[in-house]
Amino acid sequence: MGNETYRPFDPWRPSPVKENGRKEIFNSHYFNIDHVNLESAASGTFDRYVLHGNNGDTVGVLAVTDDGMVPLVEQYRIPTHRWTLEIPGGHPATPTERPSEVAERKLREEAGYEAKELVQFTRFIDEPSFSSQYTSLFLATSLSQVERAVIGPESPRSDVRLFTPEEAVRLIINGTIVDAKTIIAILRLNNGLLKSIKG
Template sequence: MSNQTYRQFDPWRTAPVRETERKDVYKTHYFNIDRISFESNDGNEFERYCINANSGDTVAVLALTDDGKIPLVEQYRVATHRWTLEIPGGHPLGDERPLDTAKRKLAEEGGFEAERFTQFARFLNTPSYSTEHTSVYFATKLTPVSRQSIGPETPRSEVRMVTLEQAYEMVVNGTIVDAKTIIAILRLKSGDFGHIND
């Protein structure tokens, strides 16, 4: 992979708008919704709604068994009224640190504990209207443990153990549509894990 940069990009350059007012319109355990007023450089005013994550990064765990299988969790997602296949993941509880959340979610949802966790990605989920980030971990040296119910939406979720090639095919053919899962699988498939696989 080339280190050459074809176009310089500065994500922290001067903003083209100025925030003039912010009001909380809704609060939940995981996030708040703010109504924000802005003024652009040409004097125009406009409003946007922003979701502010208030419980730290969400996490996701790409786990790999010694025989090369990845646990994918069947989840029913009420917002989209559909089933998804996802790597284990979720929100922290209280002051839980991301790594501890990753360990808990891998056990609860995936049914495994791991000796090794390495963070290999962090991304903005929906930067157009949310501050939420997801930290993605690679977990190896797995040991099976008892799973827990993962919530009222999916009282009897199943875990499918698939190879990397099967997971990649499900990304390509649209079976897997969850962003964190797509990012993790494509990263593993690319082989660009460097020291993570050592």
């Protein structure tokens, strides 16, 4: 066998399953859940549950200070009962809030910075096996410090810590940074993201 594939990858080729019905069974501030009934030639009928984010993409902001430091926010995460280090990020507050506006707001509220330059550099599906939710990642540069907001009841005493990109990569390797959007953003930064965007 050679190294050639049988065909180019086509994400939009015909579905192997037929959707027979869908019903929303849960709705919250951040997301809703659909119960979906499906059918396939191999398995017959079966059920799945699909999570949808409300109001559009979640957002993450990779900020880089003028001296090359990356601010990471301490967050206490209830589902895993642990503190994390994350780039600023979050959900739209309304259906009309654009991803770039969410990025500006979260950078200001969580990290205490405003950016003169804000560029989206990637978009990914959070967990495609059970969710349709996308996350958009932005690079923020030419920063100025502003007053932070209170993040929320989960992290009443959160702090912002500054790391070099190399230090942040080491925190990924040793398992300190476990948040997916933060890992993706930092590895892109370490792979020449600033040069590729700024030419």
